[in-house]
Amino acid sequence: MGRRVFVTGANGRVGQPLVRDLVAAGDDVVGLSRTEQGAAQVRALGATCLVGSLADRDVVARGLAGAQVVYHLAGGLRGPGKQTPDLINRLGMEQLLAAVDAVGTGDLDALVFTSSCAVYGNRSGLVVDEEMPPQPSTRYGQSKVDAERLLLDAAGRGVPARIARLAAVYGPGFPFMLVDQIKAGKARLPGEGRNYVPTVHVDDAVQALRRIADAGQDGRVYNVADTDPVTLKAFYTQVHKAVGGKPVWFWSTWIPSYVQEAVARANERVQSHTPRRPMFTPDNIKLFRDSVRMRVERLQSELGMEWRHPNAVEGLKVVLGSA
Template sequence: MRFFVTGASGWIGSALVPELLGAGHQVTGLARSDSSAAALTAAGADVVRGSVDDLDVLARAAAEADGVVHLAFKHDIAFSGDFQGAAEADRRAVDALAEPLAGTDRPFVLASGLAGLKPGQVANERDMPGIDGSAMSVRAATSLAVLALAEHGVRSSVVRLSPTCHGEGDNGFMAFLVAIARDKGVSGYIGDGTNRWPAVHRLDAARLFRLAAEKAPAGSVLHGAAEEGVAIRDVAEVIGRHLDVPVTSVAPEAAPGHFTWLSGFLGTDIPASSTLTRDLLNWQPAQPGLLEDLDKGHYFHTS
């Protein structure tokens, strides 16, 4: 099969492209820069130049493909304060990608997130996000729209990813926590630190996306969670040991000053199960867990 992948040179996409190619598929990746295009070509993929804002480009590429995996999201503007704008752009991109797939039974796999589904309880694949008009719910509504494509002849599925997709080269939440600990001289957690985050290695996540594209039934919700929940205090302790700094609790009222933009998220308790996903697709995560991966030391290398 020939798959069109957006975000193909990103953190998950750069693992998915070789995963698909290694399984005998062809890949066309969306690239908005010369460096991204060069990386995709070097990996063995074809290239379509453009961005998620180029809706005509997206529609043409989707029409020419046997399936679509949509990983791209405008994280740059989302993390700079305009999550709603990023989510609205994502919805426009999804609509453009989905239109030529209607009635074809071709796969369309969307990357979404696990955070906020069922705080304080273990979320499973049957749990659906609430739509309350908030910026976060704009993205949630997009995931529901993709699932609804199953009623229009699209083999659609949504992969809800853990908030931390870890691995060597990660510049996400774990790398940010390490940077804060190095800067502050302490490795912190909020409150008692018993709140849990699900976690998945990027290579296990890439394999899940491939399996979804190959065989997930229409309307499937899948959880990219290799670990149900890792306590944030345990994460802080590994970071503190590697940096040789104290591990300490940060009071909730002091968290914004200590953790900046991550503070509102770091204290959440958002465990999630992937039992149904594993049973449906025979997905068996094989890479190191989050704490083991942190202990390998690559998060602590400085250039």
């Protein structure tokens, strides 16, 4: 018999494929979305969906009531206006845990949180495992570290919490691939492209999250990435081969980094007075420039993970067609 599962961020890019997979496995899935439009997308996948934010304690409590598994995906790099990473990720976790405390953990077997490889910051290409202390270079990474700490405290008082540190996710429709910009000949990125940004195909990300929920240990962290990291340049060279347009132009070798960051900071400040989500921010620059590789042996040896797409260049051929 299927389990009762609650998914926050259910209408998001990772949320929707996860919900589809859980519904196909026979689970009784309840999503949380902030908008009716998002909720309609989740319902179209065969789940039910509540409308509200993490701040709506009663709505979240309804989602948690009777849930055996919770996937906490609501969060992200930054929202529009004043929605900083801290508000979205740290405060969001605080709000979720307050609701968990109010409802109790009677039925709950697992609470899986999607943290990020951004907690590791820039390690000059070093291969890091889960025991490596976090050293985020961005406000986003710091907000995920803070959320992880709140969750690990909760694990100490009996919440069956597990952490998935996700690499950058690619797959059909994922903006990280920069398909539209490359097709239009307008893809520009900071850095030189020789760095490693960990990646994972969405199907493997979903499989990993499910394995962590089903067989992970409470209070444990799991890196979620592919097994055969490629440089950013190799990744986008493959996207360009498949979709045409112009290769990504890596521009920051000739603009000092303090100038790039000052301009990005000014842009973010101006944009935060509009309802738009600023894209050119100091965090985005650093996330594309940092270099780190993630060791994923824990996922493989403890949870039996079997990657469908161990290498992103090969994975992109499946997503975009080979060229």
